[in-house]
Amino acid sequence: MGPLIPQGVIDGGWSFVIALLVGVCFGLILEASGFSSSRKIVGLFYGYDFTVLRVFFTATITAMVGLLYFNYLGWIDLSMIYFPPTYVLAAIIGGLIMGLGFIMGGFCPGTGICAVAIGKLDALAYVFGLYLGIFFFSETFSWFEGLYTKYALGQVRITETLGISTGLFAFGFVAIALVAFVVTAWIQRRVKPVVY
Amino acid sequence: MPSRNYIISAAIILLLAAGLIFLPEKNNKKELAPEELLQELQNDKRFVSVDQLAVLMIEEDPTLVLVDVRDPGSFVEYSLPGAINIPVENMLEEDYQQYFDRAELQIVFYSNSHILAEQAWMIKKRQEVNNIRILKGGLNQWTKDILLAEAPPETAPKEAFDRYNFLMGARKYFVGASGAFDPAAQGDIVETAPKKVPKIPVKVKKEKELEGCF
Amino acid sequence: MENTDRSKQYINPYLGGVLLGLLLLATFFVMGRGLGASGAIKSSVAATVNRIDPEHAQEREYIGQFITDDQHPLNNWLVYEVLGVIIGAFISGSLAGRLNWKVEHSPKISARTRILFAVGGGFLFGIGSQLARGCTSGAALSGSAALGTAGFLTMLSIFGGAYLFAYFFRKLWI
Numbered sequence: 101m102g103p104l105i106p107q108g109v110i111d112g113g114w115s116f117v118i119a120l121l122v123g124v125c126f127g128l129i130l131e132a133s134g135f136s137s138s139r140k141i142v143g144l145f146y147g148y149d150f151t152v153l154r155v156f157f158t159a160t161i162t163a164m165v166g167l168l169y170f171n172y173l174g175w176i177d178l179s180m181i182y183f184p185p186t187y188v189l190a191a192i193i194g195g196l197i198m199g200l201g202f203i204m205g206g207f208c209p210g211t212g213i214c215a216v217a218i219g220k221l222d223a224l225a226y227v228f229g230l231y232l233g234i235f236f237f238s239e240t241f242s243w244f245e246g247l248y249t250k251y252a253l254g255q256v257r258i259t260e261t262l263g264i265s266t267g268l269f270a271f272g273f274v275a276i277a278l279v280a281f282v283v284t285a286w287i288q289r290r291v292k293p294v295v296y
Numbered sequence: 297m298p299s300r301n302y303i304i305s306a307a308i309i310l311l312l313a314a315g316l317i318f319l320p321e322k323n324n325k326k327e328l329a330p331e332e333l334l335q336e337l338q339n340d341k342r343f344v345s346v347d348q349l350a351v352l353m354i355e356e357d358p359t360l361v362l363v364d365v366r367d368p369g370s371f372v373e374y375s376l377p378g379a380i381n382i383p384v385e386n387m388l389e390e391d392y393q394q395y396f397d398r399a400e401l402q403i404v405f406y407s408n409s410h411i412l413a414e415q416a417w418m419i420k421k422r423q424e425v426n427n428i429r430i431l432k433g434g435l436n437q438w439t440k441d442i443l444l445a446e447a448p449p450e451t452a453p454k455e456a457f458d459r460y461n462f463l464m465g466a467r468k469y470f471v472g473a474s475g476a477f478d479p480a481a482q483g484d485i486v487e488t489a490p491k492k493v494p495k496i497p498v499k500v501k502k503e504k505e506l507e508g509c510f
Numbered sequence: 511m512e513n514t515d516r517s518k519q520y521i522n523p524y525l526g527g528v529l530l531g532l533l534l535l536a537t538f539f540v541m542g543r544g545l546g547a548s549g550a551i552k553s554s555v556a557a558t559v560n561r562i563d564p565e566h567a568q569e570r571e572y573i574g575q576f577i578t579d580d581q582h583p584l585n586n587w588l589v590y591e592v593l594g595v596i597i598g599a600f601i602s603g604s605l606a607g608r609l610n611w612k613v614e615h616s617p618k619i620s621a622r623t624r625i626l627f628a629v630g631g632g633f634l635f636g637i638g639s640q641l642a643r644g645c646t647s648g649a650a651l652s653g654s655a656a657l658g659t660a661g662f663l664t665m666l667s668i669f670g671g672a673y674l675f676a677y678f679f680r681k682l683w684i
Contacts, residue, residue: 102538102540103538103541104539104540104542116587116590118540119541119587119588119590119591120593120597121594122533122537122591123590123591123592123594123596124594124601125533125594126533126594127595127597127600128598128601129598131598131602131603131606131608132520132521132526132602133521133523133526133527133530134520134523136599139614139683142676142683144672145676146676146680151520151523154527155523155527155530156651158524158528158530159526159530159651159655160531160651160654160655161313161531162527162528162530163532163534163535163655164655164656164657165309165312166531167535167655167656168316168319172316176539178656180542181544182656183544183653183656183658183660183661184643184648186658187643190641191643191649191664192663193667194639194641194664195663195665196667196670197634197635197637198634198646198667198668198671199638199667199668199670199671200638200672201632201633201634201636201638202631202635202646202672203631203672203675203676203679204627204628204630204634204682205629205632206631207628207632208635208645208668209548209551209635209639209647210646210647213596214595214596214599217596217598217599217603218599218600218603218604218608218609219610221611222613222614222615222621222625222628223628225625225628225632226629226632226635227632228629228632229629229635229636230548230551230632230635230636231554231632232629232632232633233633233637233638234548234551234555234636234637234639234640235555235636236637237572237636237637238555238559238570238572238573239570241571241573245571253659257657258658258662265317266316267317267318269657271310271313271316273313278306278310294683296614296616
């Protein structure tokens with residue numbers, strides 16, 4: 101049955117309307133969870149506020165477990181779900197650069213846009229920076245090209261890379277997430293609270 | 297500190313995840329739907345003619361991979377220069393997967409006629425390997441056109457002569473300078489051992505990746 | 511006073527996570543792809559460059575691939591999604607009384623410093639997101655929920671990287 105648009109159940113013309121609706125829900129959830137505040141977000145890295153980890157991990161395990169059940173029940177064809185191809189070096193180096201940008205800017209693109217919507221001027225500066233960064237990448241693409249395509253593994257799933265069954269992986273991941281929730285709650289009680 | 301509600305929620309998600317371990321692994325391998333396969337079978341794009349193949353071989357196109365899908369016995373007896381042998385029944389073996397993972401190669405399947413090659417093509421098509429073509433008419437057509445080509449009658453149009461000249465050139469190239477086909481000299485064009493596919497630097501295709509957030 | 515208290519009221523993070531997970535699942539179910547954010551900014555960069563100097567945009571190997579004759583670069587799923595994010599965040603912010611123009615920064619630094627680092631951070635995040643083919647939402651969240659190896663690699667390196675560098679930037683935040 102699903103995914104509905106790639107399978108032609110819903111006409112592709114609807115995709116922009118759906119995109120807008122999905123975006124509204126996405127924005128509502130991010131803002132209501134507190135992702136429009138950079139000092140709340142970076143609390144994760146200093147131990148005074150683990151909201152990002154909680155929201156992020158809960159969302160990932162909910163969607164992952166749901167997706168696998170949907171796949172089992174035949175409601176969704178997992179092989180038709182798009183995910184980015186794996187380029188080992190680009191993913192790691194790109195991720196590290198993003199990590200540095202994260203700690204400097206205090207936002208990631210989605211949360212930055214949320215914060216702009218409620219009037220945070222630092223977020224506006226951040227989105228301007230993103231814009232410049234992407235422009236810079238485009239202009240200097242030849243510098244990055246080797247890195248961009250090195251160690252290509254194609255559309256691989258983590259279960260293929262690790263060679264374990266999907267169910268076992270999902271269970272392990274959920275278990276790790278739950279342990280992380282407990283540990284971070286414990287840490288947060290011991291770190292001096294930061295008023296922001 | 298963790299209240300009962302948190303413990304219950306955690307238990308629910310953990311149980312749901314544990315349930316996944318016991319679900320049978322679903323086969324999510326990519327496969328072509330029967331409707332699409334039928335559509336593919338209705339056009340001729342999957343064929344390569346003897347002439348087209350001869351051009352590719354003479355130009356020594358580095359992306360060309362010739363695959364003889366007949367049994368090893370027939371392969372040793374007679375095959376095309378530079379060909380590798382993957383019998384139809386071994387088509388799905390892991391060892392040969394390397395040839396089919398690379399979209400930049402042009403793979404040509406052939407057998408004596410094109411029936412066996414077509415079967416092999418169907419198997420691969422089901423696995424969504426899209427860069428395979430079939431030699432139209434198979435080795436029979438190859439022999440007939442390249443090795444036994446006859447001069448067209450004097451009244452034939454110029455194109456027929458052009459083609460004849462091309463085929464004679466090809467014959468010289470494949471058989472040797474004499475240009476005559478001598479069944480006894482067949483040995484010259486037999487590839488006895490399966491050859492490795494020449495290493496071609498893999499150029500990653502620039503896909504239009506508009507999806508995902510990047 | 512009551513107003514400032516209310517503006518600190520966020521929903522329970524686990525509830526937020528479950529809602530976000532269900533939204534992601536619904537998006538997978540309907541669209542066959544996950545959420546995203548930086549792609550929309552990339553599209554707007556492509557649109558801007560194309561507007562100012564179309565020839566230059568075509569010459570650029572990277573941004574040029576996102577510009578086609580038949581479609582405007584902004585006519586893209588992610589752009590609409592991000593417009594929705596702005597609307598949704600605005601609604602949530604106004605309901606909770608969090609709408610106001612301000613620069614949020616640690617008392618130890620000036621607003622100016624905060625703005626400078628925000629631009630720098632955005633700049634780096636922009637480069638990183640293009641290199642890794644996705645940001646926190648597209649690559650890390652959606653990618654790992656769909657079990658893509660790249661998603662997990664990106665997720666680990668974004669958070670790992672941030673922890674790695676956190677010490678050097680602590681003055682900015684605490």
